[in-house]
Amino acid sequence: MNKPDYKPFDPVIKSALTALLYQLADDDFILAYRGSEWLGLAPHIEEDVAFSSISQDTMGHAAMFYQLLEDLGEGNVDSLAHGREASERKNAVLLEMVNGPGHYLSTAQYDWAFAVVRNYFYVQAKKIRMDSLKNSSYQPLADVALKVNMELYYHLLHWKTWFVQLIQAGGEARQRMEAAIKKVLVDFEGVLTLGPLGYEIAKHGLIETEERLKQRWLYMMKPVLESVNLSVSESDFAMKNGNGRKGEHTADLDAALSTLSEVYNVNPAASW
Amino acid sequence: MKQIQVMEKAALEALQNVKDPEIDSISIVDLGMVKHLKAEGSTVRVELLPTFMGCPALDIIRKNVEAELGKLGSFEKIEVKFIYHPPWTSDRVTEKGRIQLKEFGIAPPPDLISETGEWHVECPFCGSAYTTMDNLFGPTACRSILYCKSCRNPFEAMKPVSTMM
Numbered sequence: 001m002n003k004p005d006y007k008p009f010d011p012v013i014k015s016a017l018t019a020l021l022y023q024l025a026d027d028d029f030i031l032a033y034r035g036s037e038w039l040g041l042a043p044h045i046e047e048d049v050a051f052s053s054i055s056q057d058t059m060g061h062a063a064m065f066y067q068l069l070e071d072l073g074e075g076n077v078d079s080l081a082h083g084r085e086a087s088e089r090k091n092a093v094l095l096e097m098v099n100g101p102g103h104y105l106s107t108a109q110y111d112w113a114f115a116v117v118r119n120y121f122y123v124q125a126k127k128i129r130m131d132s133l134k135n136s137s138y139q140p141l142a143d144v145a146l147k148v149n150m151e152l153y154y155h156l157l158h159w160k161t162w163f164v165q166l167i168q169a170g171g172e173a174r175q176r177m178e179a180a181i182k183k184v185l186v187d188f189e190g191v192l193t194l195g196p197l198g199y200e201i202a203k204h205g206l207i208e209t210e211e212r213l214k215q216r217w218l219y220m221m222k223p224v225l226e227s228v229n230l231s232v233s234e235s236d237f238a239m240k241n242g243n244g245r246k247g248e249h250t251a252d253l254d255a256a257l258s259t260l261s262e263v264y265n266v267n268p269a270a271s272w
Numbered sequence: 273m274k275q276i277q278v279m280e281k282a283a284l285e286a287l288q289n290v291k292d293p294e295i296d297s298i299s300i301v302d303l304g305m306v307k308h309l310k311a312e313g314s315t316v317r318v319e320l321l322p323t324f325m326g327c328p329a330l331d332i333i334r335k336n337v338e339a340e341l342g343k344l345g346s347f348e349k350i351e352v353k354f355i356y357h358p359p360w361t362s363d364r365v366t367e368k369g370r371i372q373l374k375e376f377g378i379a380p381p382p383d384l385i386s387e388t389g390e391w392h393v394e395c396p397f398c399g400s401a402y403t404t405m406d407n408l409f410g411p412t413a414c415r416s417i418l419y420c421k422s423c424r425n426p427f428e429a430m431k432p433v434s435t436m437m
Contacts, residue, residue: 049410057325063325147356147359151413151433
């Protein structure tokens with residue numbers, strides 16, 4: 001069979017590997033959930049189709065990363081996705097934040113500028129990760145990265161288009177985009193960090209160093225930002241609302257988890 | 273031909289009956305999803321490549337594969353597995369599959385992607401190249417929505433995906 005033979009790892013490497021996989025899985029999982037909340041509320045119908053399709057892909061990526069964790073004996077995919085409390089989650093805080101005030105069923109006043117900036121900045125960071133992971137020392141992860149990367153190409157194109165067009169529109173659009181950029185940047189360090197085991201993760205060749213990935217993000221974004229008269233530097237990155245990689249989270253995540261795991265908690269064996 | 277080869281051939285033919293649940297003119301074989309099929313004694317193992325990871329049709333496809341191979345009556349054990357490597361790419365769609373997609377009103381994925389990442393799609397109805405992209409993202413993960421300016425029909429196209437991206 002082609003199923004890779006999972007040899008027992010050195011415990012140090014294994015803990016670095018699972019730490020990285022939890023970040024990758026939890027990031028995609030919660031952002032896909034936030035994306036799904038936009039369904040029916042996006043600015044126009046074509047965007048509704050596009051955004052829900054992107055969120056579906058992203059949830060598929062989370063499922064693959066959870067599958068890799070399951071293969072390493074971390075528990076089954078459904079319980080990893082639905083059965084873990086906020087304090088066990090390793091996603092960046094930026095990705096768990098609500099889309100805006102209100103609730104998607106009734107009084108949603110979601111912020112499209114925030115959605116565009118959060119998704120664009122995140123997807124660019126994810127693209128850089130996937131490119132690096134294609135050379136991961138853990139072959140099953142390298143295989144998954146190659147697959148994710150192909151779908152990501154379209155996501156990045158999509159968010160970049162929105163980003164540039166809204167900023168270039170000027171007026172209120174630009175103001176709101178600039179406000180959203182500020183809001184995203186003060187928690188963007190939380191996306192870029194590889195967490196407490198970052199050093200070990202890079203040392204064992206699972207992915208390149210955090211610093212290298214960060215510089216690459218700045219390098220990739222520079223021409224796009226310059227084209228719309230904006231600049232971002234390393235000193236703009238912060239973790240204002242906590243370090244999700246350490247399990248620090250906001251009340252937004254608790255609320256999201258109680259909604260998304262409702263069915264699972266009623267019947268963990270339910271067929272989806 | 274050896275007995276086992278006969279069984280494998282029959283199994284592969286049976287998989288022609290497993291259609292994409294959302295494009296019922298094309299089989300998973302012609303979509304290029306079947307990577308590997310091997311019979312061993314009374315066991316048959318099938319490895320499938322998912323087109324897009326979040327595709328909700330995967331479980332339906334798995335069940336349909338099991339059902340079709342079960343109908344042959346020659347296997348006691350049927351193992352169906354989705355694998356990610358090599359990744360599915362749109363050039364895996366067969367020539368027959370490309371024709372079947374058109375019959376369904378879906379333009380097959382463009383053969384070549386130029387270095388700029390642009391792609392050009394011909395209308396599956398009239399063959400015109402005078403088409404525009406309405407939405408890169410369509411009703412399913414693997415499809416985009418386009419419009420033909422010649423025959424004035426909206427249509428869908430399979431998204432090209434390649435490891436070059």
